[in-house]
Amino acid sequence: MRLLNKNSGTWSRAAIALAAAVVVGAVAAPFSMADPKPESTRAAAPAGDPDLLLATPEVPRVSDGSYSGFQFCGIPDQTPQVTTDRPSLAATLESVAPPGSVEKPGADQPGRKVVFEVTESDGNPVLTKKATTEASHTAVYQFPEDTLSSGDYRWRVRVQDGPATSQWTAWCDFSVRLTD
Incomplete structure (x- = not known):
């Protein structure tokens, strides 16, 4: 041919x-x-008033910091690993804005309230952080300096908007490996 x-x-x-x-x-x-969206990161919504449930955040991910690439959670045999005591956690929220737009919170547009929960791998609490997102389609949290030491952790996030609350994401395991 x-x-x-x-x-x-x-x-x-x-x-x-x-x-x-x-x-x-x-x-x-x-x-x-x-966007691998592994099935393990999604769970069925709990029974309740459907008017008071928001969409569960998707695609939980972990990064070494603001300018590093993200590692996705829930991929079999691939636990995200970071080498800093200030990793960033992120999840995609149900977007209410056109893709690519940025919404700044203000008096008339407060953003979305999110709750991050972090524990050690055995369930001992590390922190619970309530924050308001800068944009309605992404929840991001970067740890303060010296919050984490080398070890295994897990985190999850949910969204609150007035009386409406989403379910928690599935736990996202990650490891911190600091060098001396």
């Missing part, structure tokens, strides 16, 4: 189909890897 017809200088149908398949694969691969 010839990919290029020497006489006319045109590409064969096979060459065009091969090039199209490569382009489609190159475009689709990053999208399929960007």
